Amino acid sequence: MSKKILTDELIIKKLEAKGYLEYHDMEENEAWNLLEKYYECEVTDEWRNSRYDFYCYTETTADGYEVFVATHDCDSPCISEDVHYYDNDLSSEIEQAIYDGNSMYIDDLDSHYFEQAVEDAYDTMYNDKKQEIEDELIEEGYEREDEN
Secondary structure (H helix, E strand, O other), X not given: OOOOEEOHHHHHHHHHHOXXXXXXXXXXXXXXXXXXXXXXXXXXXXXXXXXXXXXEEEEEOOOOOEEEEEEOOOOOOOHHHHEEOOOOOHHHHHHHHHHOOOEXXXXXXXXXXXXXXXXXXXXXXXXHHHHHHHHHHHHOOOEEOOOO
């Protein structure tokens, strides 16, 4: 009986068959659609009277400076925790909102911090799916060649 060999190429082939490609090999909206389905989250840049779980938007201070707000409560954001002078930390906050399955209002879906959050969350999801496929193949009797 021949041994079933588990290779990275086999795992990648199975991933691709399920529609999962490396992030930079996909259209951005395709990557987002997979993220929405996997994490059960959603995003919009259209303000509606709906309530969202997470909000990320810009505001202007009384003296004309732009600040960034990332909050779960747009009616009463916490100044010391939710208001950012720089946009450095916004991608990690958006990424966490994705993982949490939040409905999100993001005022600029073309911003680098949103795109970075999507890429990072996608990479995490991709690696999770890769591990799931590897586990499935091992259950089917596949072995890594170096496991003798």
